[in-house]
Amino acid sequence: MRHTISVLVENKFGVLARIAGLFSGRGFNIDTLNVAPTHDPELSRVTAVVRGDDAVLDQITKQLKKLINVVEVHDFQTGQAVSRELVLVKLKTDSGNRAEIIQICELFRAKIISVNHADVVAEITGDEGKIEAFLGLVEDFGIIELGRTGNLAMER
Known part of the structure; x- marks a missing residue:
């Protein structure tokens, strides 16, 4: 299953490395990755497209929410975004x-x-x-x- 995950993060050193490490540590390859500041210079949005099992990706989403500097996480289903x-x-x-x-x-x-x-x-x-x-x-x-x-x- 293909998932588009949007993560709003504080604009701090090392946040992207921790997010990418969470995916790679569980054997997920990131198909596409986009990172850019938002209208608030203190925040950036990380958008990753990955393919994988729904249950495992649900677990990763929960773990992303626990990471330091992560403000919010959305796993968009088809048609939601x-x-x-x-x-x-x-x-x-x-x-x-x-x-x-x-x-x-x-x-x-x-x-x-x-x-x-x-x-x-x-x-x-x-x-x-x-x-x-x-x-x-x-x-x-x-x-x-x-x-x-x-x-x-x-x-x-």
Whole structure:
């Protein structure tokens, strides 16, 4: 089962290491991890997507709540949260395929943020399905470089 866990933490040294250690110590691989400050500079939000058994993840959630500097923990079930990811992708282009790449970007509401003779850089945000569909269409052009933020989730 796939879980999106959102942890609000105090912005203190070592908090992320303790959270990651809790998952790795129980044999869970973190699929995506996103950490950033909130509107309050004293707090950060850690969003992790993991796959695993519900009972074990319930235990990890309880243990996260006991960690020092953890303010709140949410394990979002399917449909409980709005989830998005940001991707920057640099694609090979030439005069023959640039128009087609631009058309695909428009279709997916991706922004082209840099254009050169041999490549373009596109920015796209969306859920995992949209991101994977977009990358599936543009990979044949040649992906030079790719960067993904990981999921960010917020309760509906």
